[in-house]
Amino acid sequence: GENVEQHPSTLSVQEGDSAVIKCTYSDSASNYFPWYKQELGKRPQLIIDIRSNVGEKKDQRIAVTLNKTAKHFSLHITETQPEDSAVYFCAAAVSARQLTFGSGTQLTVLP
Amino acid sequence: DTAVSQTPKYLVTQMGNDKSIKCEQNLGHDTMYWYKQDSKKFLKIMFSYNNKELIINETVPNRFSPKSPDKAHLNLHINSLELGDSAVYFCASSPVGAGELFFGEGSRLTVL
Numbered sequence: 001g002e003n004v005e006q007h008p009s010t011l012s013v014q015e016g017d018s019a020v021i022k023c024t025y026s027d028s029a030s031n032y033f034p035w036y037k038q039e040l041g042k043r044p045q046l047i048i049d050i051r052s053n054v055g056e057k058k059d060q061r062i063a064v065t066l067n068k069t070a071k072h073f074s075l076h077i078t079e080t081q082p083e084d085s086a087v088y089f090c091a092a093a094v095s096a097r098q099l100t101f102g103s104g105t106q107l108t109v110l111p
Numbered sequence: 112d113t114a115v116s117q118t119p120k121y122l123v124t125q126m127g128n129d130k131s132i133k134c135e136q137n138l139g140h141d142t143m144y145w146y147k148q149d150s151k152k153f154l155k156i157m158f159s160y161n162n163k164e165l166i167i168n169e170t171v172p173n174r175f176s177p178k179s180p181d182k183a184h185l186n187l188h189i190n191s192l193e194l195g196d197s198a199v200y201f202c203a204s205s206p207v208g209a210g211e212l213f214f215g216e217g218s219r220l221t222v223l
Contacts, residue, residue, distance in 0.1 A: 036212075104152045106152075
């Protein structure tokens, strides 16, 4: 089955700096790569996703890049703000019905 | 209007007891899931149902039994609770083929 590794497990950045979270996956058949944000005590929510026919996708301050050859994908957050502090999960799926999540990254944005 | 709702939100119980968590979605989605999030925040799928039919059943003790009376509801019953069952259980739903999971608020289960 699919195995997703996520790094780093914790990340602290100064407000206004950029943050990068990286994930690798094992199943070359995976074709869907979403990112979820989970604020403390809340539910995970989708923030951005990318499919395997696209190399990069951007939505305001967040962007995701995908390298299918190397089987890795990354989340980039620019101009970080305190409200970006949360746990971020990457995931990979061959079909939309079975996502395999990474272990999560606790991002802390320091004021 | 809550899209995916779970009850109860908190559950504290003794080892050996049996408990249930209920989930309902009003999004018209065909697929529903149960995920377990442990103390280290790791999210692991337990079960998935599509139109009331079980399609994913990960390696979960048979003390856990899901039930889907219709495609808008997916309940989770747990027998003989153990300390290691303490976690947050998230229900989720997704439309066919679209990929995005819509999570409920979670049910925090504490087994004493």
